[in-house]
Amino acid sequence: MSRPDTGQTPVLRLENIVKTFPGVRALDGVSFAVMPGEVHALMGENGAGKSTLMKVLGGIHQPNEGQIFVEEQATVINTPLEAKAKGIVFIHQELSLAEELSVAENIYLGELPRKSFGRVDWNKLFAETNEILGKLNVSFDAKARVGDLSIANQQMVEIARALTVDAKAVIFDEPTASLTDAEKVVLFDVIADLKSQGVGIIYISHRMEEIFKITDRISVLRDGQYSGTLTTAQTNEDEVTQLMIGRSLDLSRNVSHGELGDVALEVRGLSCGHLYQDISFEVRRGEVVGFYGLVGAGRTEIAETLFGLRDPSAGTILLDGKEVRINSPAEAIAHGISLVPEDRKGQGLVLGMNCRDNMTLPQVDDLKAGPFVAEGAEVAIFDQYRDRLDIRTPGWRQLVGNLSGGNQQKIVIGKWLSMHPNVLILDEPTRGIDVGSKSEIHNLIRDLASQGYAVIVISSEMPEVLHVSDRIIAMYHGELIRTFSSEEVTEDNLIQAISGIRSDKVA
Missing domain, CATH: 3.40.50.300 (P-loop containing nucleotide triphosphate hydrolases)
Structure with a gap:
């Protein structure tokens, strides 16, 4: 060189x-x-x-x-x-x-x-x-x-x-x-x-x-x-x-298509001690709702509460209009909520296991044939989502720890998609991922919404939330400051909101 x-x-x-x-x-x-x-x-x-x-x-x-x-x-x-x-x-x-x-x-x-x-x-x-x-x-x-x-x-x-x-x-x-x-x-x-x-x-x-x-x-x-x-x-x-x-990327802003389904998830007055207070929002089928804010704003903690990892101190969670209590991840999964965590290596994957076993881990009990796991069923699930998500690996036997970051993230996403969730939460879905894989995951998120999934995306990257979201919820120190539609949001008013400036204070 x-x-x-x-x-x-x-x-x-x-x-x-x-x-x-x-x-x-x-x-x-x-x-x-x-x-x-x-x-x-x-x-x-x-x-x-x-x-x-x-x-x-x-x-x-x-x-x-x-x-x-x-x-x-x-x-x-x-x-x-x-x-x-x-x-x-x-x-x-x-x-x-x-x-x-x-x-x-x-x-x-x-x-x-x-x-x-x-x-x-x-x-x-x-x-x-x-x-x-x-x-x-x-x-x-x-x-x-x-x-x-x-x-x-x-x-x-x-x-x-x-x-x-x-x-x-x-x-x-x-x-x-x-x-x-x-x-x-x-x-x-x-x-x-x-x-x-x-x-x-x-x-x-x-x-x-x-x-x-x-x-x-x-x-x-x-x-x-x-x-x-x-x-x-x-x-x-x-x-x-x-x-x-070898190609240019689509970095355009998302424009909401407006054809949304019923409310899949509604949160009313949700609080969790000092982490966040009085949070209310809803997510419809076919919609991507982005959460944006600085570190410590409470975004991840809300996701963890919805997934049963934290107990709320107040508030109500409704799925398809029915109030539910979620006390554990197992209960969240049973209710059709899936979480792609921020730390994919520490929380989303078992790096020493192969791709197939990581993909099917949450549903092992459902894949048993007698006392044994049906290997054919596991391989079929892996093959389906490898093709659907374009996961690049020599085969299912490859250890997940040997994959690139983008392909590891696709394994985590495929794992939860194979559970057919009603609500999919993605926390920092492209952290540490190259621009090409990032573009693929952005396209995947929009594609999932078009298939009727209710999607929540938590991101610290403004271009990302602007690119994939139909609505953006801005948070500051555990408070929901403002909700923007994709048509009304600008970089300036989004930055003001995550800095704690409410819309009624903006000149």
Whole structure:
């Protein structure tokens, strides 16, 4: 691949990397280089090979062919510790923390400061950790147990690891997926500081606004092959998308067709302690209702209540006009409510199980033939939804953990569609998914509505709720501020609403 003619030596360079797994050629002769003081984006659809390439660089995978150069010195990296010793720090998309240990122990794991006779120097460990945490402006200290932290704060612990070594290059793999807007600002400041010190930054993200905000160059992979490199300041989203997937995307606003069915779900005065209060709304068959708001607005908590994961403190839930009480997910499923959760890997899938078993897990009891599960019936369900959702996998025996993020999400959606729900709730349905798969899932959501499903979509991405929703409910600090039709909503009035400004206060 080409690199800018700056007279500098790349901090890292990969040349003609090939990596194969059983039945899959994940990388096919990929070359990539990052310069000192450069933020270099690596983009591509899920399954394009981005994370695999970085895992080769980080010592997690060894290439079948090709060469790695660190400051133009050919090298072999066999383990993550060897990568770190060479100044390569990998901040993973999937958290790799020991929840029972403290923040300090996680950050310096394998390199704890020692005193005489091998004893851990706890005072030095906590002091050095707190100094690093101070740079990140976090609300926890070195002694906090990692398992007690939120997902966003655990991500900040991962990021803190990058500041403990004299790094030549830092790899950020979807670092903002779990961060609030305020935490993103801190992260971008950290990246700017590393850049000013001459550290090379490799930034993997599907979020175009971030890519165009902080990167210098963009390299694209497609189907395991190098597709090209663009200078960020000289390109645009459409050109990057074309390079990634070979086509333009439909980013138009949804226009409600107005042909809606009966009310499938009605909520009256629903409250859950301090999490949300006095929420009322309805969803009709053939309608997509979007929930939009900042982190902590109460959107996910409402979904969890409807699915029986939380007990409401007040209010009424009606399905097809009849009041119901939902005390567990099993009862929610029996009532025809399905939830695609925000954390697909932690809550939606069993990564060590195959695609078929994940797809049919909620209905195993219904598929039994005597004491055994009818394998033919399971395979038939998997085949039906693999074709319907265009799930790309060699077969049902493939472990779900080996699929791309987009295909994993389709497995979760297929699992619940196979239950034929009356109400389908999707919480952050495209988080961590590339633009091509995101477009496919958006089209799927609209298609489900056209088939008569009542759909709720919870999203932190404004373009997403604008694109798929017939109506949008704006929330702020546990309150329903305003409901918009797709015809009346604008970006301005939606932002005002999620900032707590009610329509009667808008001039």
